Amino acid sequence: MSGREAILAKVRASLSEGGNDPARRAAIEARMAKPPKGVIPARGKLPDDARVDLFETLASKFAATVERVRSHADVPKAVAAYLRAKNLPAAIRIGADKRLAAMPWDRQKAMEIRNGPSDGDDEAGVSHAFGGIAETGTLVMTSGKDNPSTINFLPEHHIVVLEAADIDGDMESVLAKVRKKFGKGRMPRTLNFITGPSRSGDIEQKIILGAHGPRALHIIMVDG
Amino acid sequence: MQITSPEFKANSRAALADPQLQKALGNVRSGFIEKRLKAVADLPEFERLRDSAKAIKDHVLSNLDLYLEAYEGRVLEAGGKVHWCGTAEDARQAILAICRGVNAKVVTKGKSMITEEIALNEFFEKNGITPVETDLGEYIIQLRGEHPSHIIAPAVHLNKDQVEEDFRRVHDHLAPGRDLTEPEALLNEARRVLRSRYFEADVGITGANFLVAETGSSIIVTNEGNGDLTQILPKIHIVVASIEKVVPTLDDAAQILRVLARSATGQDMSVYTTVSTGPRRPGDPDGPEEYHVILLDNGRSAMLGTEFQDMLRCIRCGACMNHCPVYHAVGGHAYGWVYPGPMGAVLTPSLIGVDKGGHLPNASTFCGRCESVCPMKIPLPKMMRHWREREFERGLNPAVGRYGLKAWAFFAKRPRLYRFAAAMGIPALKVFSFGKERFSWLPLAGGWTKYRELPAPEGRTFMQQLRERDAVMKQAAP
Numbered sequence: 001m002s003g004r005e006a007i008l009a010k011v012r013a014s015l016s017e018g019g020n021d022p023a024r025r026a027a028i029e030a031r032m033a034k035p036p037k038g039v040i041p042a043r044g045k046l047p048d049d050a051r052v053d054l055f056e057t058l059a060s061k062f063a064a065t066v067e068r069v070r071s072h073a074d075v076p077k078a079v080a081a082y083l084r085a086k087n088l089p090a091a092i093r094i095g096a097d098k099r100l101a102a103m104p105w106d107r108q109k110a111m112e113i114r115n116g117p118s119d120g121d122d123e124a125g126v127s128h129a130f131g132g133i134a135e136t137g138t139l140v141m142t143s144g145k146d147n148p149s150t151i152n153f154l155p156e157h158h159i160v161v162l163e164a165a166d167i168d169g170d171m172e173s174v175l176a177k178v179r180k181k182f183g184k185g186r187m188p189r190t191l192n193f194i195t196g197p198s199r200s201g202d203i204e205q206k207i208i209l210g211a212h213g214p215r216a217l218h219i220i221m222v223d224g
Numbered sequence: 225m226q227i228t229s230p231e232f233k234a235n236s237r238a239a240l241a242d243p244q245l246q247k248a249l250g251n252v253r254s255g256f257i258e259k260r261l262k263a264v265a266d267l268p269e270f271e272r273l274r275d276s277a278k279a280i281k282d283h284v285l286s287n288l289d290l291y292l293e294a295y296e297g298r299v300l301e302a303g304g305k306v307h308w309c310g311t312a313e314d315a316r317q318a319i320l321a322i323c324r325g326v327n328a329k330v331v332t333k334g335k336s337m338i339t340e341e342i343a344l345n346e347f348f349e350k351n352g353i354t355p356v357e358t359d360l361g362e363y364i365i366q367l368r369g370e371h372p373s374h375i376i377a378p379a380v381h382l383n384k385d386q387v388e389e390d391f392r393r394v395h396d397h398l399a400p401g402r403d404l405t406e407p408e409a410l411l412n413e414a415r416r417v418l419r420s421r422y423f424e425a426d427v428g429i430t431g432a433n434f435l436v437a438e439t440g441s442s443i444i445v446t447n448e449g450n451g452d453l454t455q456i457l458p459k460i461h462i463v464v465a466s467i468e469k470v471v472p473t474l475d476d477a478a479q480i481l482r483v484l485a486r487s488a489t490g491q492d493m494s495v496y497t498t499v500s501t502g503p504r505r506p507g508d509p510d511g512p513e514e515y516h517v518i519l520l521d522n523g524r525s526a527m528l529g530t531e532f533q534d535m536l537r538c539i540r541c542g543a544c545m546n547h548c549p550v551y552h553a554v555g556g557h558a559y560g561w562v563y564p565g566p567m568g569a570v571l572t573p574s575l576i577g578v579d580k581g582g583h584l585p586n587a588s589t590f591c592g593r594c595e596s597v598c599p600m601k602i603p604l605p606k607m608m609r610h611w612r613e614r615e616f617e618r619g620l621n622p623a624v625g626r627y628g629l630k631a632w633a634f635f636a637k638r639p640r641l642y643r644f645a646a647a648m649g650i651p652a653l654k655v656f657s658f659g660k661e662r663f664s665w666l667p668l669a670g671g672w673t674k675y676r677e678l679p680a681p682e683g684r685t686f687m688q689q690l691r692e693r694d695a696v697m698k699q700a701a702p
Contacts (some may be wrong), residue, residue: 003308007292007308007519014527015286015289015528016665028294028437031473037483038476039273039276041269041482042269120422134435144507148509172478178474186302187439189501189508190500190550191501192452192499195493195495198449200448202359203364205255205377210411211419211449212358212449213453213496
């Protein structure tokens, strides 16, 4: 008997269940197709403005910095200002995201833009978020050529552009959008939920920012 | 790893006499409890979420065979592979075969208790493969040749001066005069050293907090980002997970995630919650080219349908040990195997046998704090009691205790005889106290009085005092 059959047989024996009970199978298929509505915290159900404000409050509480701009056209300027303020070279790593590509980067004359996944030598990377979750101040990122996963983790500074309109109250609402975009039961290779910059508490339980991932997480929220 | 659970008593004595350990354990007593309390107070729905999380896992466990099949189907659809492994040895061999397939020399690892359970690092070393732990705490204890003393804070038994010594010893290519007094400097050094290892590795191994049947995904929850670098940079990503990690859908994972980080570190969410599904897609510029899941049973299927099934709800948050007075006193290594604290006291006898792990369920005062903070409402004290009964039935505990208990039971089942004996014994003890309030030594109770004094009785039994009190109350009543 293969490992698979042996394990399944043991599980069934312990549960006193047979392998081919169509009613049981139908019940779990139905539950997977339409999971019961769980407990959604009240703070995950706020109306528009309060929801965006809560996202900003919580993301800041968990040590991200949040800057709000009025339009896409303001993003390159904000990125350049952030790099200057942090004393960083005017260079960014960026994927192939069309929304990012359409922004007026040419107005930042000195900015060096490297395209593609990060190779580990980037001080700053810029990504576009799939969405945000207000109840925890969390960014939601999907992998692919538009926003390669390496940009989320390798650069010292991760700058994320987030549309205020893409912020949902709770995690389940974002997951519904993921299903809608990628198809039910299908996923991008990596879905990252990111809440603040990387940190460790492994030495004497003291929290220190900047473990293996970015030391700083800067969110540029586009209100328009 | 070598199992020292049968030497729990000796381990505990050594731990109590270790000043470095006792200093480090102060961080557990002060930090975790307060942080959890605050996070829970900030979320009014926390109790309802606990019930929701528990119901999800109970549902999965009673349909585990079907969810495993559904999960496997989705992994295959997404281009991944599933290796069903009944035992630790099956898992080690399956992992080795994958690593040999790409002639792997260096394997990076995200934090994973299950790879401790299958003693993967020792096995890799025997087979000429270098395992590199990338979680800061795991990295530190790997340098020391130790094992984790806590399931989410593996190096919690150490102080920063010990870490500094290890870094100076191992990172001998760096300037000897460098300043490593602050934890920030230690973290930066580990970050620099490990960066090159991520790129060097041929295979990256992570555990899983959840496996999702709806999508064939594995989910890890981390704070450092090392688990992500471990899985997106090497050619191959291997996930090692035990069969009870499966949940039906992403929404179910979302329910449990709301209680996981809050119970563990007092965070609303861990920094990185990562959902991984299959290998990189056509056109993806990064991510692994192969995705393998080692699906391990290793004794879990035998716990289903028994009084220990509830233990399979455990999501490894560590809250039970963070709140355990025994863990606070002796730390994690005294438990002698992979899983310490109350969850370890229940799980260890299930996985390695009550003959080896039988001491652990005795290491409890039954204060009940573990159950009261467990996000999955696992009745840990009740299950420790089950183990004590089994240990007693099989005659595994020492003769003095067994005969003592039998003698006590003989009297306890005969209340009149019990009261008579107490009425004889208590005045006698009073006489032998020679007017002192406490005994510092008593025949047959040397083990007790060696560490503490026994208050001397005042001359009357509890029942005698109660009767007198009742009589007074009756007279006083109008």
